[in-house]
Amino acid sequence: MDEQQNHEKFMRMAIRLSEQNIEQGLGGPFGAVIVKDGMVVAGSANKVVPQKDPTAHAEIAAIRLACKELNTHNLQGCVIYTSCEPCPMCLGAIYWAHLDKMYYANTKEDAAAIQFDDHFIYEDIGRPLAKRRLPAMQLLREEAQIAFRKWNSTDLNIRY
């Protein structure tokens, strides 16, 4: 099997997860699979409703499972196949997980066309805090700075 066929095989698994999620009445048509060295490490559909967790999009659910499987918070050396271009939350998670590469099938415009519209989040993230939809207010920065200064003076220098 050549490399392209391999990529397609993994993407078909992600797509199959998206289809099963509808067939089983569990939630939106989204699936993601994480692969390391040509082997599937983890896969998940969107689990927001069954798990009552708004962060359980397919990509984040798959990342969490892969981390459990590999016993690490760092997925460097892994790639993700997602049946749809990720929302900003999941894209952020892909960066924090240090995944090497992302393969996607449907686009965010395709998602918007079936009423899963994350366009407003993409837009809002680019705006200054005061101009976002989410009301935000700053409080007690001086007190919160104490922990930041302590962090700088500890040797607990964990990088995520």
Added chain:
Amino acid sequence: MDEQQNHEKFMRMAIRLSEQNIEQGLGGPFGAVIVKDGMVVAGSANKVVPQKDPTAHAEIAAIRLACKELNTHNLQGCVIYTSCEPCPMCLGAIYWAHLDKMYYANTKEDAAAIQFDDHFIYEDIGRPLAKRRLPAMQLLREEAQIAFRKWNSTDLNIRY
């Protein structure tokens, strides 16, 4: 206690969680608390390292706990107090959780000053896919469209 004092009380809880995380050697100086009708529903520090979960930033960890506590994936009617302005992943999660308002203490510039720099994610999210740091490739859109069309024709019309 007037309203401002109440907000400060909850923010001090979030700040305390950020401090305890360093004192206990568990991870970065970040804490978040979720409040509904003047009562604390959940709180968490950053748990990335102890939970080996790159998505377990304080805000996401607190959102997950609050959803468990309230038995729902929708936190409308709740507000979040976070000791530091959220990264794009957590900001996305705050939108998907439908939190009413965010109170924050340290800014993302403060976080960058202690080497927790999410600026590159904020920048990258605003760029077209082909210009991002994360390599991305589209595959099999036509096959993935089938699930999207099925979704449109089901009555499983769950909105997150």
